Amino acid sequence: MKQRVLLTGGAGYIGSHTYAALVEAGYDVLIVDNFCNASREVPTRLSAVTGNDVQVIQADVLDRAALDRVFADNAIDAVVHFAAYKSVGESVRNPLAYMQNNVGGLVTLMQAMESAGVRRLVFSSSATVYGEAAELPTPETAALGYGNPYGHSKLICEQIIEQTAAADPRWAVGVLRYFNPVGAHPSGLIGEDPAGVPDNLMPYVAKVAAGELPVLSVFGGDYPTPDGTGVRDYIHVSDLAQGHVLSLQALERDGTGHVVNLGTGRGYSVLEVIAAYARASNQHIPYKIAPRRPGDAASSYADPSLAKTLLGFEAKYDLHDMCRTSWMWMQNATQAMD
Ligand code: NAD
Ligand code: WQD
Secondary structure, eight states: OOOEEEEETTTSHHHHHHHHHHHHTTOEEEEEEOOTTSOTTHHHHHHHHHOSOOEEEEOOTTOHHHHHHHHHHSOOOEEEEOOSOOOHHHHHHOHHHHIIIIIIHHHHHHHHHHHHTOOEEEEEEEGGGBSSOOSSSBOTTSOOBOSSHHHHHHHHHHHHHHHHHHHOTTOEEEEEEEOEEEOOOTTSSOOOOOSSSOSSHHHHHHHHHTTSSSOEEEEOSOSSSTTSSOEEOEEEHHHHHHHHHHHHHHHHHHSSOEEEEESOSOOEEHHHHHHHHHHHHTOOOOEEEEOOOTTOOSEEOBOOHHHHHHHOOOOOOOHHHHHHHHHHHHHHHHHHHO
8 A cells, every 4th residue: 555645835846856756756645735935837747757647735734624624535644744934034024924834834734633643744844943053064963043033933843843742652753954955856847946036046046047147146255164155065856855755764664753964964165056057057157255144154064974874865966966957947947938
């Protein structure tokens, strides 16, 4: 019997790649998404990628009655919860919306799961829960903190999960702390599609390479890093997607939860990313050094060893693959809009 997995936020960037990885691993997958930050084309594109008839229910994870119906109508074995808001800047401007959607969404989902008797969950957390990480590379035991309401909402979610699992050991929750997800599916059919001007580095670089934006501002050239620009642990979204498959398998196997970093363990500077993207796209990428962005750390990269020990997880794609697949997606997405 195939395991049936519910993906909340499954039409989004990481959710759609995880859909593809789960189908490939033999899972039967159902998506719940309200499409507040996803294209309506994603299910059709996922059908093309997987050859599957993609099942999508349009619903909000804050809608308890809708979730109850999903559990009543489908024999769900486990849930992967992606649905959330993710813009740091927006969270500073509107903290209540972030708490409601991210914290309220998790609580509503876990209540619906509990009443349906489903207690296997994988949760999208973030390296942002380390705040300004003091330890590099950062292990899961590092001190936790937050620098903005988005990060705070993820930390609260982790605490809610920990307390719920302590109260009832039948819960088995995989908390996955993503570092910096980038890149796109090798098919070129799904990828990240931010509305407006991107906040994050790689989607911004992609638009400069494509000539849609004139120049990249490099936020800070005087950090205590080898070339003075910020260093991050970029991880290909397909590797990240595979991490969810392994997390679900570990929950099934062990019957108990885990909290792990998903990163490569290797940091790259902004200038290294620009150079790699220029090579992969064969485009010139104009940039200028600009002031630091408030709240940014100099460096962030994972100690990925626990994910290897507990889940057998290891990233396979390198920076060139991340840039190459991002560029393929960028060209396909642009053509689709022409
Ligand atoms: P995304 O915005 O592309 O995907 C989120 C999906 O959830 C979207 O399809 C959106 O329509 C949906 N959604 C949001 N609120 C909903 C609600 N109330 N009900 C139903 N659907 C809802 O974001 P992503 O980059 O794929 O991120 C997925 C998860 O991973 C999020 O929880 C995010 O916080 C976390 N995360 C992302 C990153 C990153 O850099 N992308 C890093 C660390 C953690
Ligand atoms: C990477 C590097 C910037 C844009 C954010 C969130 C984090 C997580 C992932 C969800 C930094 C520099 C960027 C630009 C630049 N999200 N940069 N010019 O800040 O590590 O993480 O996204 O959980 O919570 O904070 O990622 O891609 O924004 O920045 O120079 O136009 O690129 O200063 O050094 P970040 P990013």
